[in-house]
Amino acid sequence: MNFDLNFATNPDLVAFQDEVHTWLEENAPRDVPRSADPILYTHEEFEWRRDIGRKLGAKGWLYPTFPSEYGGGGLDLDRATIIQLALDEHRIPVPPYYNSGGPLAAASILVWGTEEQKRFFVPPILRGETVTWQLLTEPQGGSDLATVTTRATKDGDDYVINGQKVFVGGAYEFDYAWTIVNTDPLGPRHQNVSWLMVPAKSEGMTRQSLDLFTVHGAGESPVGPKEAVFFDNVRVPAFNLVGGENNGWKVASTHLEYEHGGAGHLRNIWVLDEFFQYCKETKFRGKPISENPDVRDILADVWADYQVDKLLGMRTFWLHHTKRPMSYEGIQSTFYHRMFSLRTSQRIQQALGYFGLVSDPQWTPNEGRTEVFVRYGLGSLHGGGTHDTDRVIMSRRMGLGRNASESAGQMV
Amino acid sequence: MDLSLTESQQMLKATAAEFVKTEVPTHVVTELSRKNVGFVPELWRKAAGLGWAGMLTPPQYGGAGLGYTDTAVLFEELGRAPLVGPFFSSGVLAPLVILEAGTEEQKQSLLPPLARGERIATVAISDPAPSFGADSVLMTAARDGDAYVLNGTKLFVHDAAAADYLICAVRTEPEDPNDLTRGITLVVVETGAAGVSVRNLEGFMAAVGQVDLSGVRVPASAVLGTPGQGWPALQRAMQRALPVLCAYQVGGAQEVYEFTADYTKTRVVFGQPIGRFQRVQDHVVELVNNLDGARWTTYEALSKLDDHQPAAGNVHLAKAMASDGYYQACVNSLEVHAGVGTDRQHPLVPHVIMARTLYSYLGDPRYHKRLMADAVGL
Ligand SMILES: Cc1cc2nc3c(=O)[nH]c(=O)nc-3n(C[C@H](O)[C@H](O)[C@H](O)COP(=O)(O)OP(=O)(O)OC[C@H]3O[C@@H](n4cnc5c(N)ncnc54)[C@H](O)[C@@H]3O)c2cc1C
Numbered sequence: 001m002n003f004d005l006n007f008a009t010n011p012d013l014v015a016f017q018d019e020v021h022t023w024l025e026e027n028a029p030r031d032v033p034r035s036a037d038p039i040l041y042t043h044e045e046f047e048w049r050r051d052i053g054r055k056l057g058a059k060g061w062l063y064p065t066f067p068s069e070y071g072g073g074g075l076d077l078d079r080a081t082i083i084q085l086a087l088d089e090h091r092i093p094v095p096p097y098y099n100s101g102g103p104l105a106a107a108s109i110l111v112w113g114t115e116e117q118k119r120f121f122v123p124p125i126l127r128g129e130t131v132t133w134q135l136l137t138e139p140q141g142g143s144d145l146a147t148v149t150t151r152a153t154k155d156g157d158d159y160v161i162n163g164q165k166v167f168v169g170g171a172y173e174f175d176y177a178w179t180i181v182n183t184d185p186l187g188p189r190h191q192n193v194s195w196l197m198v199p200a201k202s203e204g205m206t207r208q209s210l211d212l213f214t215v216h217g218a219g220e221s222p223v224g225p226k227e228a229v230f231f232d233n234v235r236v237p238a239f240n241l242v243g244g245e246n247n248g249w250k251v252a253s254t255h256l257e258y259e260h261g262g263a264g265h266l267r268n269i270w271v272l273d274e275f276f277q278y279c280k281e282t283k284f285r286g287k288p289i290s291e292n293p294d295v296r297d298i299l300a301d302v303w304a305d306y307q308v309d310k311l312l313g314m315r316t317f318w319l320h321h322t323k324r325p326m327s328y329e330g331i332q333s334t335f336y337h338r339m340f341s342l343r344t345s346q347r348i349q350q351a352l353g354y355f356g357l358v359s360d361p362q363w364t365p366n367e368g369r370t371e372v373f374v375r376y377g378l379g380s381l382h383g384g385g386t387h388d389t390d391r392v393i394m395s396r397r398m399g400l401g402r403n404a405s406e407s408a409g410q411m412v
Numbered sequence: 413m414d415l416s417l418t419e420s421q422q423m424l425k426a427t428a429a430e431f432v433k434t435e436v437p438t439h440v441v442t443e444l445s446r447k448n449v450g451f452v453p454e455l456w457r458k459a460a461g462l463g464w465a466g467m468l469t470p471p472q473y474g475g476a477g478l479g480y481t482d483t484a485v486l487f488e489e490l491g492r493a494p495l496v497g498p499f500f501s502s503g504v505l506a507p508l509v510i511l512e513a514g515t516e517e518q519k520q521s522l523l524p525p526l527a528r529g530e531r532i533a534t535v536a537i538s539d540p541a542p543s544f545g546a547d548s549v550l551m552t553a554a555r556d557g558d559a560y561v562l563n564g565t566k567l568f569v570h571d572a573a574a575a576d577y578l579i580c581a582v583r584t585e586p587e588d589p590n591d592l593t594r595g596i597t598l599v600v601v602e603t604g605a606a607g608v609s610v611r612n613l614e615g616f617m618a619a620v621g622q623v624d625l626s627g628v629r630v631p632a633s634a635v636l637g638t639p640g641q642g643w644p645a646l647q648r649a650m651q652r653a654l655p656v657l658c659a660y661q662v663g664g665a666q667e668v669y670e671f672t673a674d675y676t677k678t679r680v681v682f683g684q685p686i687g688r689f690q691r692v693q694d695h696v697v698e699l700v701n702n703l704d705g706a707r708w709t710t711y712e713a714l715s716k717l718d719d720h721q722p723a724a725g726n727v728h729l730a731k732a733m734a735s736d737g738y739y740q741a742c743v744n745s746l747e748v749h750a751g752v753g754t755d756r757q758h759p760l761v762p763h764v765i766m767a768r769t770l771y772s773y774l775g776d777p778r779y780h781k782r783l784m785a786d787a788v789g790l
Contacts, residue, residue, distance in 0.1 A: 137751065140680075141679070141680070141681040141682075142750065142751055143681050143682070143750070144681045144682045144683075147682075166751070167751045210755060211446065211755060211756040211757065212754045212755055212756065213616070213754055213756055213761060213764075214754050282542075284541055284542055285547060285550075289542050292542075292543075294543075294778060295542070342743065346739070349768065349771065349772065349776075350776060350778065351542065352542050353541070353542050353543050353544070353568070353772045353776065354567070354568040354615075354617060354620065354769075354772050355542060357615045357616045357617040357768055357769065357772070358568070358613055358614070358615035358617065358620075359614050359615040359616070360613045360614050360615060360622075362622075363540070363567070363613070363622075364615070371615060371616060374616065375616045378743065378746060378754075378764065379746075379754045381746060381747060381750070382750045382751055382754070386747070386750050387747070388689070388691040388692070388747070391691065392691075
């Protein structure tokens with residue numbers, strides 16, 4: 001086994017690493033204003049993030065392991081790792097802008113779409129030219145995805161959509177809504193849903209901001225306020241229906257595999273690294289607070305948990321990118337990350353007291369990012385399904401109490 | 413053994429519940445929370461008119477002279493909202509500190525206006541510090557003739573923005589590194605005095621502020637009781653006050669439990685009420701365990717105080733369990749509600765914020781468990 005992420009023995013990889021670092025130094029300035037709270041980020045920051053995304057996309061570094069013929073990088077595990085680590089060093093998440101539906105739609109279309117659809121929809125996503133949201137959840141319940149009631153009816157060469165989604169999207173412009181709809185209200189469960197790429201500019205689609213105290217986990221790109229999206233006779237060309245009418249549950253298996261962490265991650269949670277640093281640098285009565293025995297125990301707990309979180313993500317990243325068989329690993333890394341974030345939310349407050357809660361600029365640690373971590377840790381339980389449904393999925397994958405275990409969704 | 417409320421306690425409970433329901437319906441609570449409003453003067457006046465600012469204060473000082481459990485019954489209902497305002501700071505903690513530390517003259521002048529709710533006080537103990545305790549008192553007060561001069565910052569002071577005056581913990585003697593509880597003095601500082609500035613702080617917390625003191629002169633007569641004896645007086649006051657705060661936390665957890673249990677009946681997912689899922693049942697079972705652990709440790713401590721029995725171990729146990737219980741109950745409820753529970757318009761969110769705020773207030777569970785261990789001789 002080799003857990004080493006150092007490529008020094010391979011000159012080609014060293015050269016690639018240098019290329020990536022040089023490019024990032026030139027193209028991704030570190031001093032760009034970044035809002036501490038991803039809900040409150042500015043349009044200026046959004047624009048900067050879009051810009052760096054387009055540039056990365058043009059080089060094939062935005063989605064490095066996706067096939068190059070559709071706009072991805074076509075790169076191997078080592079090169080993908082190098083890019084990921086370099087971006088992480090620059091504190092740029094992948095993708096740098098909120099694109100919840102992008103990689104998921106791209107992957108689903110590559111697996112389930114027609115050749116024409118692949119050529120039309122996928123390259124702009126992978127090159128960073130478009131922003132795609134994922135629209136799944138509806139007010140009547142997010143866990144039971146199969147019972148979506150947003151209705152799409154065939155009308156000539158179009159589908160006409162009516163209904164409502166909630167807890168979706170975020171601030172500012174987007175291009176497509178990757179949306180699951182019901183295409184046969186009387187059809188049997190799991191055989192009556194379909195996926196549509198809905199252009200954001202479609203008439204009849206309206207957005208409304210929600211006021212949530214959280215938007216997602218730490219280390220991801222800023223979102224802005226989540227939204228409710230309403231469809232009122234929205235017309236979409238039939239071409240935009242992916243994977244065949246009423247075949248959406250199969251398409252969902254690919255979508256959800258990604259949504260549930262099947263691609264793994266290699267990220268450091270730099271907000272936590274900053275928290276450790278803060279505890280080492282902040283003195284109380286002349287001593288760094290990290291030397292207070294209570295605080296030290298807490299930091300040790302957070303650290304241990306964090307290492308497991310990283311290793312599970314890395315294990316999944318490796319499995320995925322080397323195309324090895326997977327079962328529960330993707331959803332496990334997501335589940336662990338949720339529970340880790342929840343535990344860490346409390347532990348930071350135990351270590352810092354009110355300093356873990358305050359967002360006032362004079363007092364908040366790390367310009368507010370620690371407070372955001374604390375707050376979002378409470379909200380990290382539900383994005384992309386709840387930790388309960390994570391457990392259901394994990395159990396099925398492990399085949400608990402069943403003779404056959406459920407297999408992982410097909411990935412790119 | 414009799415674990416029931418008395419008839420008069422039940423009546424008080426009903427009155428308080430009615431007050432909360434009519435004066436601060438859910439949408440008002442969520443709106444106050446979204447705007448980080450920590451004090452509504454009109455509500456305070458109404459509540460004070462019912463005698464709720466002086467429940468524990470003895471009649472000779474203008475209060476109702478009720479018991480701890482009586483007072484807790486009220487606070488449990490206030491916690492259900494959760495209603496913000498200096499109910500605990502000015503109605504319980506400050507008067508008990510004055511009773512413990514003040515001279516007879518000070519009690520007579522300070523307590524009646526507090527009990528009538530005409531004046532509002534809060535207790536400002538910690539300077540900027542990551543945790544609570546005597547070590548968090550850093551501010552020094554220099555003697556200058558007949559006055560003390562105060563400089564520094566009191567941070568995360570509850571209800572600071574509502575207060576007319578602070579009872580400020582300061583050091584009037586050189587620190588004894590072997591015993592930081594020594595040499596602490598309690599001083600009354602008017603928030604309107606020259607050199608005092610107060611502001612409410614933003615964050616995932618409710619009604620917590622910052623007080624900056626810059627060259628603030630207070631007369632020696634503003635010292636509560638004996639200089640240097642502040643910490644033991646604070647300790648004695650907290651021994652009596654904390655269980656009332658715990659009752660507020662219990663009320664919060666009770667309310668969260670009730671609307672969460674209701675939601676498991678009405679929310680239908682996968683064709684059935686979510687309460688039929690064992691996972692959801694697990695969350696609510698955890699929730700109610702957190703609630704009842706908080707509740708019974710709290711009421712035991714209150715009852716011991718009412719009976720004049722030694723209660724230190726019980727008080728610290730209660731503060732640990734109520735802080736942790738309210739916090740965890742909110743997490744359990746978030747687990748059940750999923751998406752909607754994160755919306756600031758949902759009644760859960762003000763509870764989440766309040767639970768987090770009170771978790772660190774006057775010592776977190778770890779701090780109190782340690783004192784509990786000392787008190788019970790572990
Ligand atoms: C910050 C945030 C970001 C989000 N972003 C998006 C987004 O970009 N796009 C999108 O489409 N959605 C998004 N969501 C919605 C999210 O996917 C849903 O909240 C989630 O799927 C749960 O659905 P729900 O909230 O309706 O809960 P419900 O489905 O109503 O669940 C209620 C309770 O029942 C439990 N439960 C339900 N079914 C079962 C079962 N079978 N077994 C055991 N327990 C069960 C749940 O665990 C939960 O405790 C987001 C949510 C949040 C909070």
